[in-house]
Amino acid sequence: MQKLIDQFGRKIDYLRISITDRCNLRCRYCMPAEGVKNKKHSEILTYEEIIKIVKTGIKMGIKKVRLTGGEPLVRENVEFLVSKLSSLGLEDLSMTSNAVLLSSKAESLKKAGLDRINISLDTLDREKFKKITRRDFLPKVLAGIEAAAAAELKPVKINMVVMKGINDDELLDFVDLSIKKELQLRFIEYMPLGGEAEAAKFISSREIKALIAEKYKLYPAFTKGNGPAEYFKIKGAAGTIGFISALSEHFCSSCNRLRLTADAKFKPCLAGEQEIKIKGMSSSKIESAYLKAIELKPACHQLDFKKQNYLRNMSQIGG
Structure with missing residues (x-):
């Protein structure tokens, strides 16, 4: 069976599998206030279809899987899917969640075989959380983070999308969180893939790092994971901090991923328009879809704040 190596030599x-297009938040940079029109149930991949696609992928070289959404925990019985995927011999099985529902599910997810979790959190201020997400769920998210740590879903990673004039005044608060707790804080550059993409809110990783370095000396660090973050540690800190520079210092030359949308399409690139339908296919046709996806994988993304009509919002891709 042919291995997944694209035309640029990337293995x-x-x-990354979006298992639902639904979400219980309405983050301003991710989707409009009214949300997006959800796909019909018949259009969404079943768990059995997802397992079949992953099995074929493993034969072709897939070693790591991340479950995303929307918000993956709004889909019923996600533990069943985690259990089945965990039994396939993957090197790493992880999830990205907003943690609103995590406090009651962290332990069962761990028992089902989930290795670790990334949690999206852009502010530690309750009023600001309500403004960014249009929901008053910050206490639930903080409880979810504690539950993930208690369940040993480690490393627990916290993803903060930094927005100038919105939450950039909290950078040191998040750094302090990584000093006190065994968390991996990642500062992510704001991207034009959502409801209110505004160039004025963009702040580069270089600027973010410089602001933090005014108070703390940063030492290079290594941490487990599949992502492109550049990690650092502060002397005496329990956790680490990382920077993901999707726009200012893109990491496309080392991109090792494909995305599978909830409505059964491979996306070779986060920001690309190309999509390969895969629902209802036989194993041989799934293999062909994988190969077509890597054939269409571009050398680099074309994210640009001047473009506002992307095919999908971030919530429909899974990040």
């Missing part, structure tokens, strides 16, 4: 061994 594709990481699959």
